[in-house]
Amino acid sequence: MIATLGWNKRSPIGIDVGRRRVHAVQLERRRGWRVAAAVSVSRQHEGVALSAEEAIRLRGVLQRAGFRGVSAVLAAGPQSTVSSTVQGPAGATDTQLDAVVRHELAGMRAADPQAMEAAWWPLPQGPRQTAVRECQAVGLLHDDAHAMLDPLEQAGFEVCSIDTPATALHRFCGPRLAEAALDGRAFAVLLDVGWTGVRIYVFDALRVRYQRSLNDPAIGPELQAIGANFGADTPERAERVVRQMMDSDDVHDANPVAVETMARLARIGARLATEARKSIDYVQGHEPGATLRGVWLCGGGAGLAPLRMGVEHGLAAEVSAIECLGAAANAAPDRELEPYMATAAGLALWGRTP
Amino acid sequence: MSRTAKVNLMPRRHRDRLSQQIKVRRWKRIVAAYAGLMGMACAGVWALQAQPSAAAAKPAASTQALRAQDKQALTVALETEVAAYKLTQQRADFVREQPDFGVLLELLARKSQGRAMLTRLDLKPENIDGQPSAYRLELDGLAQSPREAAGFVLALEDTGVFASVRLLGTARAQEFGLALTSFRLDCELAPEPGGRP
Numbered sequence: 001m002i003a004t005l006g007w008n009k010r011s012p013i014g015i016d017v018g019r020r021r022v023h024a025v026q027l028e029r030r031r032g033w034r035v036a037a038a039v040s041v042s043r044q045h046e047g048v049a050l051s052a053e054e055a056i057r058l059r060g061v062l063q064r065a066g067f068r069g070v071s072a073v074l075a076a077g078p079q080s081t082v083s084s085t086v087q088g089p090a091g092a093t094d095t096q097l098d099a100v101v102r103h104e105l106a107g108m109r110a111a112d113p114q115a116m117e118a119a120w121w122p123l124p125q126g127p128r129q130t131a132v133r134e135c136q137a138v139g140l141l142h143d144d145a146h147a148m149l150d151p152l153e154q155a156g157f158e159v160c161s162i163d164t165p166a167t168a169l170h171r172f173c174g175p176r177l178a179e180a181a182l183d184g185r186a187f188a189v190l191l192d193v194g195w196t197g198v199r200i201y202v203f204d205a206l207r208v209r210y211q212r213s214l215n216d217p218a219i220g221p222e223l224q225a226i227g228a229n230f231g232a233d234t235p236e237r238a239e240r241v242v243r244q245m246m247d248s249d250d251v252h253d254a255n256p257v258a259v260e261t262m263a264r265l266a267r268i269g270a271r272l273a274t275e276a277r278k279s280i281d282y283v284q285g286h287e288p289g290a291t292l293r294g295v296w297l298c299g300g301g302a303g304l305a306p307l308r309m310g311v312e313h314g315l316a317a318e319v320s321a322i323e324c325l326g327a328a329a330n331a332a333p334d335r336e337l338e339p340y341m342a343t344a345a346g347l348a349l350w351g352r353t354p
Numbered sequence: 355m356s357r358t359a360k361v362n363l364m365p366r367r368h369r370d371r372l373s374q375q376i377k378v379r380r381w382k383r384i385v386a387a388y389a390g391l392m393g394m395a396c397a398g399v400w401a402l403q404a405q406p407s408a409a410a411a412k413p414a415a416s417t418q419a420l421r422a423q424d425k426q427a428l429t430v431a432l433e434t435e436v437a438a439y440k441l442t443q444q445r446a447d448f449v450r451e452q453p454d455f456g457v458l459l460e461l462l463a464r465k466s467q468g469r470a471m472l473t474r475l476d477l478k479p480e481n482i483d484g485q486p487s488a489y490r491l492e493l494d495g496l497a498q499s500p501r502e503a504a505g506f507v508l509a510l511e512d513t514g515v516f517a518s519v520r521l522l523g524t525a526r527a528q529e530f531g532l533a534l535t536s537f538r539l540d541c542e543l544a545p546e547p548g549g550r551p
Contacts, residue, residue, distance in 0.1 A: 162362060
């Protein structure tokens with residue numbers, strides 16, 4: 001009844017379905033957005049689409065974890081979406097540009113433009129692009145969308161939107177972007193360091209300017225290799241071992257294994273910095289005078305200090321993990337939302353002002 | 355507002371269907387809420403109508419109170435009227451039951467003729483238990499001489515009207531250029547055989 005009257009303070013459930021884990025976050029408005037519930041669930045089968053059985057299990061987990069309602073927002077991962085920078089004629093209307101975007105994206109997937117849903121947002125016009133109207137576009141085939149929606153709807157969820165990780169993270173970073181006082185010519189770089197891949201996002205105050213996936217410097221294999229030295233036979237155990245090692249005092253001692261681990265993570269950070277530099281150069285080449293105002297980390301690798309220091313050293317800029325929205329209701333009081341929940345939290349903010 | 359605030363890659367048809375479902379559900383809730391409100395209103399009206407003892411008891415009670423007040427007022431009015439009537443009746447009875455003092459005055463005038471002249475006559479009832487049981491007559495007058503005054507007393511006693519006639523005193527008086535004798539009498543009227551004065 002309260003929800004009917006519009007007094008519901010809870011956001012939809014942001015569900016970020018990854019290859020290894022499903023992250024879900026629900027926020028509530030209490031003097032700004034706070035985390036009402038958050039949970040991270042291991043996938044039953046890694047790397048495959050979510051099944052109805054898994055979705056039903058997920059719903060049960062969410063209900064037990066304090067989530068309310070069935071309204072959900074999903075993220076279409078980079079594997080299923082197609083994104084590109086699209087250029088249209090300078091005088092093109094939004095409708096004309098929409099048709100161009102749909103045609104371009106469908107062409108990339110060799111699909112019918114009518115069988116794809118597309119979204120785009122205009123990019124700032126560079127000095128050499130007066131004859132074109134440029135936009136960042138993202139598309140999702142209807143079949144892929146239904147493959148995502150059907151299991152969740154069978155489980156009783158009511159999916160109100162399929163968003164993208166880039167826009168979700170941009171939304172999540174809204175307060176930080178405002179704090180950095182990004183004007184039209186300033187931008188920030190966000191590195192989403194996941195287990196299986198890394199994505200680089202370039203944000204300005206209003207939009208996602210640029211996004212790129214990196215598969216090479218994925219931390220998963222590295223962490224697994226480090227964990228194997230300690231007898232960790234699964235990725236979860238390897239991750240746990242590495243995290244525990246990073247948090248222990250052994251790091252500060254001359255423990256050869258700890259020092260070696262730190263060095264490997266720092267090398268990953270340095271490779272990430274190199275890739276991030278390419279993106280920064282691209283943006284600044286595209287728009288001379290654009291200034292970098294911040295480099296942020298999110299994802300599972302954001303909590304690894306040696307990796308962060310490697311990025312800092314490579315970019316010669318201060319790097320920080322993005323802050324969380326506050327303690328989750330179902331988490332221990334001293335434990336905040338992990339940086340890898342940022343996408344899910346951004347999804348929960350869909351349609352709302354951060 | 356961010357340009358990327360509401361990116362939605364959900365298929366249009368699916369979105370429309372969801373929007374329709376949400377609208378239908380919202381309307382269902384509105385209708386249900388409306389029906390609920392109407393039901394509550396009807397229940398309220400029914401409750402008001404079905405509880406005359408509760409709702410109408412108060413007017414009835416107030417009417418009864420008014421009636422009681424009216425009755426009391428009427429009773430008071432009637433009692434006042436009755437009391438006034440009784441008073442009138444008592445006065446009438448009093449007047450009716452009073453001795454015929456005219457006869458007494460005529461008697462006094464006749465008996466005093468040639469002997470005395472009355473200057474004051476005071477008839478006083480003597481009450482016993484609030485009821486006049488006897489009358490006392492006080493007389494002042496002038497006589498030519500003390501002998502005449504005494505003769506007046508005897509004449510009154512001879513009438514039989516008075517139970518007693520007492521000469522309280524005589525004194526010389528100079529009135530009308532004449533040497534006269536003033537006197538004072540106290541006479542008690544004799545009661546009737548029935549006890550009435």
